Amino acid sequence: MAGADDAGQITIWDQMISADGDISMPSVDYRKDWSAIGTWAITGDEGTVTGQHVVYTQPETVEAFRATGKFPDGAVLVKELLNAESAHMTTGQAAWATDVSGWFVMIKDSTNRYASSGLWGNGWGWAYFDKSDRVNTTTKSFRGECLGCHVPARKTDWIYTKAYPALTGK
Amino acid sequence: MAGADDAGQITIWDQMISADGDISMPSVDYRKDWSAIGTWAITGDEGTVTGQHVVYTQPETVEAFRATGKFPDGAVLVKELLNAESAHMTTGQAAWATDVSGWFVMIKDSTNRYASSGLWGNGWGWAYFDKSDRVNTTTKSFRGECLGCHVPARKTDWIYTKAYPALTGK
Numbered sequence: 458m459a460g461a462d463d464a465g466q467i468t469i470w471d472q473m474i475s476a477d478g479d480i481s482m483p484s485v486d487y488r489k490d491w492s493a494i495g496t497w498a499i500t501g502d503e504g505t506v507t508g509q510h511v512v513y514t515q516p517e518t519v520e521a522f523r524a525t526g527k528f529p530d531g532a533v534l535v536k537e538l539l540n541a542e543s544a545h546m547t548t549g550q551a552a553w554a555t556d557v558s559g560w561f562v563m564i565k566d567s568t569n570r571y572a573s574s575g576l577w578g579n580g581w582g583w584a585y586f587d588k589s590d591r592v593n594t595t596t597k598s599f600r601g602e603c604l605g606c607h608v609p610a611r612k613t614d615w616i617y618t619k620a621y622p623a624l625t626g627k
Numbered sequence: 628m629a630g631a632d633d634a635g636q637i638t639i640w641d642q643m644i645s646a647d648g649d650i651s652m653p654s655v656d657y658r659k660d661w662s663a664i665g666t667w668a669i670t671g672d673e674g675t676v677t678g679q680h681v682v683y684t685q686p687e688t689v690e691a692f693r694a695t696g697k698f699p700d701g702a703v704l705v706k707e708l709l710n711a712e713s714a715h716m717t718t719g720q721a722a723w724a725t726d727v728s729g730w731f732v733m734i735k736d737s738t739n740r741y742a743s744s745g746l747w748g749n750g751w752g753w754a755y756f757d758k759s760d761r762v763n764t765t766t767k768s769f770r771g772e773c774l775g776c777h778v779p780a781r782k783t784d785w786i787y788t789k790a791y792p793a794l795t796g797k
Contacts, residue, residue, distance in 0.1 A: 492658060493663030495723060498713075553667055622725070622726075
């Protein structure tokens with residue numbers, strides 16, 4: 458984790474965050490090397506699955522959360538947003554993920570070290586990335602653009618942990 | 628992989644397969660330590676998402692598939708079957724996975740070394756596990772119980788690889 462004794466995590470933190478708190482995507486192969494903690498199926502008005510969201514974090518964050526029930530500083534959550542297709546398959550109607558449309562990224566920092574940045578607050582850094590640019594976030598203000606959707610999860614550190622079986626062990 | 632130079636993979640193979648080809652679940656923390664290669668949303672008759680399936684494999688299998696386009700011998704696929712809940716959330720209708728109901732497991736073996744077992748054939752070992760028992764599969768015959776649903780994917784080694792972005796890189 459950031460500032461901890463794990464050199465790998467410090468490298469990720471440094472790569473992801475500029476001196477003034479700007480956030481970039483982590484330059485890791487999260488699909489292969491990180492833990493998928495949960496998945497979302499997004500349903501359109503007619504009941505068709507139009508998207509799938511897969512949330513990844515470092516294996517070390519899974520270990521820490523299972524041990525303490527909290528996200529450690531330096532925890533990175535990558536929510537990969539994918540479009541979906543569906544079909545009537547041999548077992549019934551099913552949908553699967555296709556191409557990426559973007560990513561939501563959050564980084565845990567309980568010390569609020571980037572208080573002057575609009576991307577940081579409530580214990581996290583918050584940023585969205587369009588699929589075309591993993592370096593520059595389009596987010597200007599986490600309060601205006603991110604926080605609203607997380608208010609229902611404020612009692613679980615703003616994260617919908619009930620949807621993440623890899624953390625909660627069900 | 629099995630029979631390869633990676634001691635960890637040989638251990639998994641030995642733990643999963645008895646001398647006569649019976650298959651058990653891999654005793655690994657696949658949620659934390661393996662790669663999630665794709666997810667399925669299962670839709671009921673009224674368009675409600677009733678289940679989510681998450682497919683895991685060894686990181687080494689991801690590397691091998693990306694390099695060769697094929698599953699290497701010793702590749703293990705674990706399809707975790709989860710029930711799902713859904714709600715109208717801040718961003719619209721969404722579903723998330725809850726508890727596990729069972730697992731489908733496949734093990735690649737191009738050499739057909741367990742030809743006398745009903746669990747092996749077409750280049751794979753095939754087994755289903757109810758959530759109550761990770762050691763003893765309920766499957767007796769892969770041809771009667773498993774293969775039918777995989778026939779549409781026969782041209783991609785019986786696996787629906789189009790649904791696995793971590794392998795195909797989209």
